[in-house]
Amino acid sequence: xxxxxxxxxxxxxxxxILLLFFAVPMKYFGGNEIFVKALGMPHGILFIGYxxxxxxxxxxxxxxxxIFLTVLLASIIPFGTFYIDKKYLxx
Numbered sequence: 869x870x871x872x873x874x875x876x877x878x879x880x881x882x883x884x885i886l887l888l889f890f891a892v893p894m895k896y897f898g899g900n901e902i903f904v905k906a907l908g909m910p911h912g913i914l915f916i917g918y919x920x921x922x923x924x925x926x927x928x929x930x931x932x933x934x935i936f937l938t939v940l941l942a943s944i945i946p947f948g949t950f951y952i953d954k955k956y957l958x959x
Contacts, residue, residue, distance in 0.1 A: 869928060873921040874957050880918045881949035883911035888946055918943050929956075 891903035919940065926936045935956065942948030 869921070869925060870957060873918075873925050874953055876914060876917045876921055877949040877953050877957070880911070880914040880943065881947065883907060883914050884943075884949075885946055887911050915943060918949070931956075 887904070887907045891907045895901045895904045922936070922939050922943075925931070926939075931939070939952050939956065942952045
């Protein structure tokens with residue numbers, strides 16, 4: 869389950885970065901919203917998967933509330949999921 873969470877974590881982080889730093893500027897500065905439409909749904913699905921798997925992993929790794937909240941908050945901070953992977957998920 870941890871390998872799956874790590875994969876979803878990295879994909880969610882990448883999709884978030886692409887959305888924030890490529891698709892949104894293309895929409896507002898380039899007038900082309902196709903990238904937001906193309907990246908929005910996959911990012912949303914990955915985000916929901918990240919949250920669900922974080923809840924499941926919380927019990928598997930016996931995370932305390934502080935660590936669990938850090939993992940959840942990292943999903944809304946750019947590059948946050950990469951920090952979580954490095955700090956809490958790698959052995």
